[in-house]
Amino acid sequence: MKALGFLCRNRPKWWSGCCSLMEKSHQYNFQSTLYSTEAVPELTTDLVNIMEKRLSAIEHRAACLQNFMNQPEASPAEYARANKELRKLTGSMDLINELRAKQKEIKGLNSLMDECSEDKDMRDMATEELSEATEEEKRLQKLLLESLLPKDEADERDCILEVRAGTGGEEASLFAMDVFKMYEKYSLKKGWKFEVVDVVESDLRGYKEASGAISGADVYGMLKFESGIHRVQRVPVTEKAGRVHTSAVSVAILPQADEVDVQLRNEDLRVDTYRSGGSGGQHANTTNSAVRIIHIPTGIMVSIQDERSQHMNKAKALKVICARLYEMERLRIHASRSKLRSEQIGSGDRSERIRTYNFPQGRVTDHRVGITHHSINDVMQGESLDVFINALLLQQEMEAIASFGAD
Template sequence: MLSHLRDRMAEALQRAVEVEQLLADPETTKDASRLADLGREHHRLAEVVAKANRLAKAEQERDEAREMAAGDDPDFAAEAKAELVRLEAECAALEKALLPLLIPRDPLDDRPAIVEIRAGTGGDEAGLFAGDLLRRYTRFIERRGWRSEPSSYSEGTLGGVKESIFKVVGDGAFGLLRWESGVHRVQRVPATESQGRIHTSAATVAVLPEAEEVDMKIEEKDLRIDVFRSSGPGGQSVNTTDSAVRITHLPTGIVVSQQDQKSQLQNKAKGMEVLRARLLDLRLSEQEAERSRMRKSQVSTGDRSAKIRTYNFPQGRVTDHRVGLTLYDIDGVMNGDIAPFLEAIALASAEEKLSG
């Protein structure tokens, strides 16, 4: 593993030099698209260079401390040994931080993410938990300085959420949120439970990369578009025109309904955005299934039928089953602090790719 890391680091440092040279080339400035691509690559590589330089310095200091720890002066050697422990920990932490940065970046990672939250098994409690997840992601998005754009929302009973679909726009949105895809299971005493019994219910989360029209060409002949009158919670009409749109993709049977926008045209545009994302996700899932037949993955590929995380409120713990990480901070996690899980899964994925 370590030799692979060193090889990748050497390649990244070499590439950083090449990118700087290309950015200084007057020919590059004539191509705005290429200039933008190189600028993004330079930004990513700058972090690799900074951490690699710090690692080289820490390793040099570690080697010096090791020599001093073997010296004849007991007091001096004891001080050097303490410093050696600190430097070895720092080197290990820097190697761990470098690992995800050295894996070839999926070009889809920089795309906006389409997030779909749905109440699963568990009745009213599942809808309430889906609402909790929606608030949790909203806080996480706000903390990162990202932007969310609601696409579709269907209210459940008791103030819960039946379904919520929204787009997340921000640097690396899909690349980070993709690990949230799957079944989220909750264990707690519902507000409606008079006997104090713990219930288990679930909500599903699907995170899809936003698909551009060049990714998925959709033929009009493959679509059936129905229009109907929008309705709000409880079935009351929210307008007097048939502005809601239901789009059916005939070859796959995928159905998208959209009624949150003011006009039929806007609803169709939002619906097509979600449809393209689902079709791209279907294609990527088929490709991943083919790859999975050739290797055993350590990290879930995002199969929405897989239980990925359990939230146990009585014990105050959250467990991610893909990497075996448990945090006893359920309030913090439900308030948007999911970064430790995302980082652990990204690291496990990077280790798998590096050793594969």
């Protein structure tokens, strides 16, 4: 207990709020996994001062943990807990040590310039080295700032993609198919695994609704701002007079849930099986392979008939239900705390129009960041989606930096 008291007494006051940040930053590769650190604006003096206080607190905490682990009276459980926390700080401490060494070098170069004020060659050499060292200091500071910024705990998760046709009839269904395939192509381009969960086709073989499971590194963090209304303006195949119609589809990106995140009780589920429909074939309508699951407390209903096996359809349906329940809980907690997203990026709600695809003019516009890309074919092939995704992620980071001092 004495050792435990030592650990608690040496925690900075804000440490409990920072622990979750450190837990994320120890896995951070410090090369900015999503976009270049050069896009981050110059650090202000106030921001550097705030960050320095936090870095000092991390250094102090790491020293306390190291000192504690060297004490013989620490119990195995306390030692293991301290060692685990210290490992989480390793990534940050490596960068902090680099920064401190660079700051020491800068201090030495400044002293050298004062001492050699009359030696022009020496002063010029020191000035050049000082310029390089100062740039390296800024780079390390930016990387450390990124590691300290709050991150969505779900960013590293896989996700469930849901696309539904909205206003526009058959044209909306056809565009829903285009959008679903756009994300499939983008996923393959990124090296992610894309699995079709379920598709409900329209009369013209468009998609009334479709869902897929996307797996890979930081999938949800990359795609989370794709949720919302995607509007299309084009001449439908059903239009004989050549007039441009406006239709819409809704996209939802849900983080996949682990079993520990969502506890599904059998008594809360109603499972129905029925014969799947479709285009026919020897396996169609011969067994009750299609599955419909209703989560009674929330009324969430998921129907899957994509697989020939009832067990596989049930597993897919449960995965989607878990993702929806997990997202509902995340939104509830998010709403009860504070508004962390900006009005520009928006909440990702499906009722919000986020992007317009104008085929006659060959352009795609994201209304949240005001970016227009003039090669709509590249976007639909999944080649240029990063133009919008990276802009939205950068906007999120800028907001986090702006609120850093208030954390």
